[in-house]
Amino acid sequence: MKILFVSPEGLPFSKTGGLADVVEALPKALAAMGHDVAVVLPRYRGTKVSTIVVPSLSIPMGDTLRFPAVADGAVLNGVRYFFVDDPEYFDRDALYTTRGADYPDNGERFALFSKAALEIAKQVWRPDIIHCHDWQTALVPVLLRAMYSGDPLLRGLPAVFTVHNLGYHGLFDRGVLARAGLPASLFSIKSLEFYSRVNYLKGGLLAADWITTVSPRYAKEIMTPEFGHGLDGVVRDRAGRVVGILNGADYSLWDPEHDDFIAAKYSAKYLDGKALCKKDLLREFKLPEKSVERPLIGIVSRFADQKGFDLFAKVGSELLRENLSLVALGTGEPKYERYLRALASHFPGKMGLRIGFDNALAHRIEAGADMFLMPSRYEPCGLNQMYSLRYGTVPIVRATGGLDDTVEPFEPFSGKGTGFKFADYDGRALLAAVRTALEVFRDAKAWRRLQLNGMAKDFSWKASAAEYARLYEAALQARIPRAPAASN
Numbered sequence: 001m002k003i004l005f006v007s008p009e010g011l012p013f014s015k016t017g018g019l020a021d022v023v024e025a026l027p028k029a030l031a032a033m034g035h036d037v038a039v040v041l042p043r044y045r046g047t048k049v050s051t052i053v054v055p056s057l058s059i060p061m062g063d064t065l066r067f068p069a070v071a072d073g074a075v076l077n078g079v080r081y082f083f084v085d086d087p088e089y090f091d092r093d094a095l096y097t098t099r100g101a102d103y104p105d106n107g108e109r110f111a112l113f114s115k116a117a118l119e120i121a122k123q124v125w126r127p128d129i130i131h132c133h134d135w136q137t138a139l140v141p142v143l144l145r146a147m148y149s150g151d152p153l154l155r156g157l158p159a160v161f162t163v164h165n166l167g168y169h170g171l172f173d174r175g176v177l178a179r180a181g182l183p184a185s186l187f188s189i190k191s192l193e194f195y196s197r198v199n200y201l202k203g204g205l206l207a208a209d210w211i212t213t214v215s216p217r218y219a220k221e222i223m224t225p226e227f228g229h230g231l232d233g234v235v236r237d238r239a240g241r242v243v244g245i246l247n248g249a250d251y252s253l254w255d256p257e258h259d260d261f262i263a264a265k266y267s268a269k270y271l272d273g274k275a276l277c278k279k280d281l282l283r284e285f286k287l288p289e290k291s292v293e294r295p296l297i298g299i300v301s302r303f304a305d306q307k308g309f310d311l312f313a314k315v316g317s318e319l320l321r322e323n324l325s326l327v328a329l330g331t332g333e334p335k336y337e338r339y340l341r342a343l344a345s346h347f348p349g350k351m352g353l354r355i356g357f358d359n360a361l362a363h364r365i366e367a368g369a370d371m372f373l374m375p376s377r378y379e380p381c382g383l384n385q386m387y388s389l390r391y392g393t394v395p396i397v398r399a400t401g402g403l404d405d406t407v408e409p410f411e412p413f414s415g416k417g418t419g420f421k422f423a424d425y426d427g428r429a430l431l432a433a434v435r436t437a438l439e440v441f442r443d444a445k446a447w448r449r450l451q452l453n454g455m456a457k458d459f460s461w462k463a464s465a466a467e468y469a470r471l472y473e474a475a476l477q478a479r480i481p482r483a484p485a486a487s488n
């Protein structure tokens with residue numbers, strides 16, 4: 001099968017979150033299964049390309065045309081990469097935001113990107129399946145069924161749309177349709193219209209052949225008002241076409257046995273290296289050497305409501321009065337950055353904070369911490385808890401979305417389970433889960449058991465990629481008219 005991924009970000013070229021990890025690992029896993037896979041990404045600042053495949057596409061945008069080039073980024077891990085090269089739109093400091101706010105022309109930028117991706121599917125690399133990701137590419141299925149519905153080359157091309165986070169809609173004023181050269185007829189309740197505004201994600205949910213999301217639990221949750229962000233009705237209408245497929249962890253990048261970022265390699269058989277990683281991490285955050293005896297909690301996150309920082313902010317001080325240390329890495333909402341800075345300065349010697357995006361440090365936290373905290377309000381899948389399990393770093397999570405699907409509560413009597421979970425979105429519940437973890441930590445034997453249970457889990461991409469392949473196959477079969485039965 002020829003599968004064309006269209007995504008606003010993907011490693012090793014661009015990343016703001018877990019989507020980028022997925023768009024690196026899933027194509028790689030599909031290619032390893034023998035599929036022919038290509039990925040279309042925007043050419044952001046710093047992306048190197050090898051050749052220009054199409055010097056100029058003509059993309060209608062309102063009453064003008066834009067002329068992005070298509071660049072070839074060569075083949076990596078068996079996957080072909082193409083970039084939509086429009087410097088005015090994409091050669092910027094960041095991917096989506098400037099000084100904490102969205103770029104005002106995001107609607108136009110990603111309309112252009114989606115249209116260019118469809119032109120690539122026509123002119124450069126013709127797929128059997130097109131697989132789009134998040135609101136930035138939601139117009140691909142919309143346009144396939146609208147402007148391109150009569151195109152003999154693209155007509156009937158099955159579109160799979162993966163929602164990595166239903167909380168981000170791509171919501172714009174109505175004028176974006178004219179500015180982005182989108183048909184006014186799309187401003188309908190059956191397509192992009194959402195409370196008098198234009199909602200790209202909604203259009204994608206309605207137009208895609210199949211909708212996938214990144215864990216089975218989240219697939220159910222997004223049909224409820226609590227997790228639906230106003231789109232639960234739309235998702236429910238398409239319930240028969242919604243599938244939850246758990247993201248995998250790419251163990252070629254995230255495994256303490258082969259991780260070059262960490263101070264000492266280790267595995268379930270030789271866990272000694274983990275203690276060295278802890279010392280290294282304490283040193284990195286200038287926490288006292290003697291605190292090595294205390295349990296160390298790690299956080300790597302976007303500092304946002306979604307990730308549970310409002311909850312954390314309620315109990316942070318109380319948490320830090322426990323016999324523990326805490327290191328946190330992340331960026332996000334200024335109010336949470338301020339709060340965490342204040343907390344760290346209030347608990348010198350117990351808390352280390354790094355505001356920023358630092359992949360190497362993320363690896364060192366996974367390796368050096370004893371526990372990993374993810375108190376998310378909602379979590380479509382979450383990757384860090386899966387990485388944590390592999391690193392023998394016990395996850396403490398809220399039981400939601402992929403966190404609930406991947407972490408099993410530890411039962412001291414049976415010795416089964418991989419982490420600690422709490423259900424209520426409540427500071428007391430968070431504290432209680434941490435306190436339970438601290439108690440188990442005091443029992444070295446039980447803790448070792450818990451670590452080993454987690455390290456033995458396999459969340460590699462193999463099984464999930466096979467599920468996607470089955471879905472593509474089903475989408476393809478549904479589109480191909482059946483040959484008449486042979487008569488004899």
Ligand code: ADP
Pocket residue numbers: 016017018019021300301302329330331356357358359362381382383384
């Ligand atoms: P989301 O996509 O919602 O942010 P995920 O858990 O799915 O959350 O994926 C987050 C990914 O981004 C993980 O690979 C995590 O290690 C990484 N990450 C998040 N924040 C940082 C940071 N400040 N520095 C380095 N890596 C980060």
